[in-house]
Amino acid sequence: MTDNLLIRRARETDLAALIALFAADNIGGHADTTEAAAFEDYLRAFHVIDASQNEQLFVAEQDGEVVGTFQILFNRTLTGRGSLSMIIEAVQTRGDMRGQGIGAQMIGYAIQEAKRRDCRLVQLTSNMARTDAHRFYERLGFAKSHFGFKMTLK
Secondary structure, three states: OOOOEEEEEOOHHHHHHHHHHHHOOOOOOOOOOOOHHHHHHHHHHHHHHHHOOOEEEEEEEEOOEEEEEEEEEEEEOOHHHHOEEEEEEEEEEOHHHOOOOHHHHHHHHHHHHHHHOOOOEEEEOOOOOOHHHHHHHHHOOOOOOOOOOOOOOO
16 A cells, blocks of 8 residues: 555646556557647547546646546436446556555545445446456456447547
């Protein structure tokens, strides 16, 4: 467990570190890149997320450096008697910092926020190739319950 880890809302000044985290992910297949020409795309997305009532982007910071990130989304549906649920997305820990409890602290933070907002459930998806991540999520109490389907449009 990392004692000096700070989990906080992401700031625009964190963007370069966040982009580097996503670009270093060779499994995700999201075409993230640190190329300067792509920065405006990330900046626009950051501002939309930051202004949203239902989305929040967080960083895990240690010794002044961004070492992890995750995003939470709140979704209200008519199923579950109109309950609120949380979706956790884009969980990343910097490669050289994995295995130190950062991911567990980030997920724990998200779960506490879900409880604070009186969510019925917390859900996330994980790429099928991320078997280590699957064991990690199961260790934290998540259960495999559904198959996911995606259709790439761009």
